[in-house]
Amino acid sequence: MRHLLPYKYIEEIAKAGSIRKAAESLAITPSALNRRLLTIEDELGVQIFERLAVGVRLNTAGEILLEHIRNQMSDMARVQSQIADLSGQRRGNVSIAASPELLGSFLASEVRKYQSEFPGVTFKVQQKFRGDVERALIEHDADIGIVYEPVKLADFQTIYNIVQPVYCIMDQSHPLAKKQKLRLYECAEYPLILTERSWGVRNLLEQSAIRLGINLRAVIQTDARGFLINYERENDQLSFDIQINIPDNLEERGMVAVPINPLDVPEGFIFVGHLKGRTIPVASARFLEQVTTEMAGRFG
């Protein structure tokens, strides 16, 4: 698609903030790039960038144009995807922005399943925290968004959503391991392994703790999955996760997951969808379908 090369150039200049830097990453001369920009501005009749001493910056007209460019480029990708799908081949790139809670095991196995059927499709999976998923969609950095406990959904087109209770994960020998349901104050008596506050699970826990007047002591604060679901958890530490992120072989590892009473910690929501008003490429749409079907089958 050589004819939307100018678009790519503009986008790169906007991102780099300077013609020279953009030229470098585009592997052309600053001179050539500069002239292309001038030509575009001339055709458009207005400046797109304001010239500063340290580089260039998009002005309002440029913002409008850039939004159009991003729409246009991903719409073109969709068209190519649809056309390729006509001839039976399924190609393209599925770009996903997902909360870390989804990346533990669920999404990986879904991608594996899809790719075994359509090897021509590539994937790009980005970990984004609650509020950042929607932004990734707006900036056309991702086609599909999967969020646990989203901050807002103004530009989010929800295709499917599902409740996900919070589980407490511990060693089989833990005093709480035999319970059917846990109260939050019971957990709070043990040393906790917690994630950063940007995680949806942590957020739910914190809010509940405040409401109930409980203090959560984090002996380890980490985002590394290895700590949250540990092979050899020697002590009485507890960690938390949502249902979908708990691996199947948890028991083999000598561990158990016990649900927390939803009256203490309310169940969170997983939202699956894409940018409002967009038609996403065929491969992405099919993958979305597969994911929602799988979710509905397992938790619906």
Add this chain to the structure above:
Amino acid sequence: MRHLLPYKYIEEIAKAGSIRKAAESLAITPSALNRRLLTIEDELGVQIFERLAVGVRLNTAGEILLEHIRNQMSDMARVQSQIADLSGQRRGNVSIAASPELLGSFLASEVRKYQSEFPGVTFKVQQKFRGDVERALIEHDADIGIVYEPVKLADFQTIYNIVQPVYCIMDQSHPLAKKQKLRLYECAEYPLILTERSWGVRNLLEQSAIRLGINLRAVIQTDARGFLINYERENDQLSFDIQINIPDNLEERGMVAVPINPLDVPEGFIFVGHLKGRTIPVASARFLEQVTTEMAGRFG
């Protein structure tokens, strides 16, 4: 916008049905045009046109691409319009597809009013019958649609609608001229001037006539406005029109308009709007606003 020249070429080839004809209307060599097409198909990886002995025809992939092209081109027009509007200037072209009932006096005066304020804006007004307005929008042949008694509204985004009763127009000396309301059978006793059946008014009349078992005798069947509202109507002929299309100076012309009992002929609807899912250019949006405000003021 030179970079979307290829789009223009494809659209023209599709419209002309032959590379040579398209080349002629694009004022370039068939050879050059052919090569551009081949390049595009090569970049896309698929054929866009099937080659026939008498020319070329879009295949399915081409249909998908063409839809994208049309969206892209009118979206670009919108972006340019928005950018121009930033600097205070209002430019652009307002393209309207409207039922003939609206073209008598209403739209002309609205256009005049708008252009006196924004001389930089040009207009394109197309007369389309009931079912054709929506098609014009779908093919991006028009930004704004105004229909009296539309056939369907599947892809139509209604911004405003209003009821419009049918009036009977006659000379002041006509026996029916003094009535406050007319029954349809009263009209049927006189010679009628009717439009083609594709008009919304005619359609309403015909359906009512069938329902009531009345026979409408058209002594003149014409679409010419001069006949419908005639300066010197010598005989007792009657014509019909809707409220908005009746000129202000009807009385000066020695004529009167008497409403028909809505129990006989139901009131029709005028729908004002644009293609669903589209953001129309600034100038078009403002004009739409003006039209709906005017309608609401006069008939709301």
Add this chain to the structure above:
DNA sequence: AAGAGTGGTGCATTTTTTGCACCACCCTTG
């Protein structure tokens, strides 16, 4: 005051596009 960064420009070179002439093909028409 020096230096490193920025965007802009004249000119020769390279790359791309175009026009011309022509080919092979198909269908209509005489």
Add this chain to the structure above:
DNA sequence: CAAGGGTGGTGCAAAAAATGCACCACTCTT
């Protein structure tokens, strides 16, 4: 059946457009 007018496709030379290089003017930091 043959001729003729239409179609899309292609080799080659000319024209046009884009690029790279060297350099300028400028601003801000050091």
